[in-house]
Amino acid sequence: MWLLKQDVSPWLAKSGYVVVVKPLRVLAIILVAMLIRWLLHRAISRLASSTSRASMPALLRPLKERNDVTAEEALFIPERRRQRAEAIGSVLRSFVSAVVFTMATLLILGEFGFNLGPLLASAGIVGVALGFGAQSLVKDLIAGLFMLLEDQYGVGDTVDLGEATGVVESVGLRITTVRDARGVLWYIRNGEIVRVGNKSQGWAMVVIDIPIGFVSSEEAIAVLRIAAESVATEPEHQTEFLEPPEVIGVEQLTVDGAVIRTIAKTTADSQVVIQRDLRRALTESLETSGLSERIAASRLLPRSAVPPAWLGGGENSSPSPADPQRPGGAT
Template sequence: MTPADLILAAESDPSSSPSPSCLDDTLCNLVWDWTRSSWFAESSFWVLIKPLRIIMILLIAMLARYLLNRTIARLVRTTSQTSVPTILRPLRERIPTAPTTDPAAIYPERRRQRAEAIGSVLRSLVTAFVFSIAALMILKELGFDLAPLLASAGIAGVALGFGAQSLVKDLLAGLFMLLEDQYGVGDTVDLGEATGVVEAVGLRITTVRDGRGVLWYIRNGEIVRVGNKSQGWAMVIVDVPIGFASTEEATRVMREAAERVAEDPELASEFVEHPEVLGVEQLTVDGAVIRTVAKTTAEGQFAISRALRRRLVEALENSGIAGRIAAARVFPRPAAPPDQGGTGQGGAT
């Protein structure tokens, strides 16, 4: 007789009863009283308890994931406001001697984007962690021995760690880059080999487009230094040679021109501080070089730099100093010796 026939016979025979060990169990005894089926009473633990436990594990995992994701979402929302958790503050804001200029006050959208990126990473990690624990608990409920599974996973993790060291390095570098706010999408950065505008930031790859339109894919683990030209404020430096003209007069003319640039309605909002003509920066064989500096916003540095150069050159030309610079560069040429076919008269060059 087959096992199926035995089960049918047991179910059709109302006098058959479960084993004494089953009757000692509360659930088995209750099911036997309800159904009078010994087979159903004997298998009640696998038919009822196990599925209920698995469903409960999944519900608890989903609830835990929902609560953790809600906490992360609230953390992301508060990041765009004045009160920012320390873990989400850029490294320079945690240093007591850091400048008082807050880049987030100039670019609040930048902080929001960075918080969203970190929140997305944290939500992915929470989902993977919670459901991995739930999967292990479900396997245990189904009777699997987790010791060999965990040992195999540990060995596989060690092998993966040795075989994918660069991948782990890239992921960790990308995560810390986001936490420390080293750069973001739209920033102009100098990463060594590549200099340009950041187009995409990921945990493993950063994409930068340089001035010639070349798109660079840079692994985060290979970035050893970052020069960010778009965070907070920038310093525009313009050096203008004036030859051997009067430095006092040239400084006065250049200062007036710089002030007119600062008063320009289209550029005034890009200045953090008024431009300043520092004076003679260096002396060369061609004369003196006067330096002008201006503290500007990161986005306006290039427009202000071009405007300052143009206005300074125009001011020197209108004041007549530029003509004197050109005249000072005309040097007398010595007369050629008669035996070389010269006329014995000097010329100019």
Template sequence: MCKWLTDQNVVPEWVAQGGYVLILKPVRIIAIIAIAMLIRWLLHRTISRLTASTSRAAMPALLKPLKERADVTAEDAQYIPERRRQRAEAIGSVLRSFVSAVVFTMTALLVLGEFGFNLAPLLASAGIVGVALGFGAQSLVKDLIAGLFMLLEDQYGVGDTVDLGEATGVVESVGLRITTVRDSRGVLWYIRNGEIVRVGNKSQGWAMVVIDIPIGFVSSEEAVAVLKEAADAVAEHPDHQTEFIEPPDVVGVETLTVDGATIRTIAKTTADSQVTVQRELRRALTEALENTGLSGRIAASRLAPRSATPPAWHNGPENSSPSMGEQRPGGPA
């Protein structure tokens, strides 16, 4: 337009150039920024709606992890897991930050192009700087990628009891680079996500309680009957009835040593109730052995001294040797 006005001698050339610099260029720059902000707002809104639907119970089946695609009851559908909400918020925050970085970078390059900068050397320099930063910050990139996949796969969340190798405890916070775990002694561990090789989550799904009780040399059938009755009483108690997924089972003799037999009792419980059920079962089984008198018999059988009398063959005439000055019966005088 400015060139046409100059060619037609409508306005002087300096007026046309001034109008282009003072009017047209700012308008184009403002339009670029406005379009970029609109694109960013639309992408952020899409990500927010997606993460919000993911954090609700009625999320699309395609976005659910495989372990969560099973049919749930109406009562379970009203429960929104805190881990899913935090996971969705963390993933949404990462995606929004990534979108903002891409949009602002492209906007800055377009604005610099409007000011007449040669973008080819700038892009080449940015590529070299990016490669240098990639080599220098490999551990940081490794931590970020590991944290992102950890969130996507929902390996653990805040409040879970996990075993991360050297650190075992309750997860207090989960980030893209650092996971904090507080162990049973109260020590807070800061663990880089890239250094986590294996994860043992004790709070997902169900848990198994395994209790081994030595019974010495008493009757195993009698001990199994007593322990079975005590375990069933715990499972039927109103305070613990909902904590059992399957009824407890006394499987029988697990090991047999010189100190006697060991009876194993197992129970499938919810993950949150494992410790409570384990302690309650131990108490009930111990009291059952004491109330039936088996506890004293077990202690007596384990502490009973072994007979010091040598076997008959040991003192036989063919194995006995006369001491000095003694002669065998029937020998010479």
């Protein structure tokens, strides 16, 4: 407008608008988009970095916050929160960048005179087509995002995902990799994970059942209780027991005698070691106390010294048909 008011030709005025004004407006759109992107990225980074502190923002808290956190587990929570916050922050920053630059591109195309109506309609049709064709991909991404928000599992956790059970090696928005006990690396799509059994979160319970035959259950319980307490007082295991082990008594009765159950609440990482050492100590206590021989002897079926006559145990082994002791005999 300023050039039109001056004493110049209309062609020169329009050329000046195209050459000077439009590039400046395009540059302004780009600068504003970059500023908005920088501000949003900074806010996301500050929000993610604050998760390692004691007061975690509500946005990044797991949707189901766990309150039964032990002292040992609390030492690893900041690092676990940091890793999860970095993953969530990376996803949010990528999403913000895509949205901001898409809007900036549309505004720049509008400045050059492009009709955005057909373009937006075409983009909507393409988006619907991609949505129908990539349903599994969208399902995997959404499941991976909620998995991160809920903190279901992380790298290093021992998990049971159904067919695959092992240690998590990497976690992504679409794929989770698990290496099982045989060394096989499983690639599992997040959208196909129906249930997750995490063996590394919180505490674990050790349950050991020991058959004692038909010996005195009170005597066996006393021996097993002393052995369990000795394991709990060992220096290398004192910090691994969250509660003292307990011999709860007779769990069941079988044809071979009674079964005594011993339980112990331990940390998740030390469950296997505690179970192995506790089972060894309980077995050795039965041997040193002499109960093992008595247990083995009590399992032998008692034999009758003199079987009944109708079973062929005496001289007159063939009872008469009228013998009342014979099964089915006359009465």
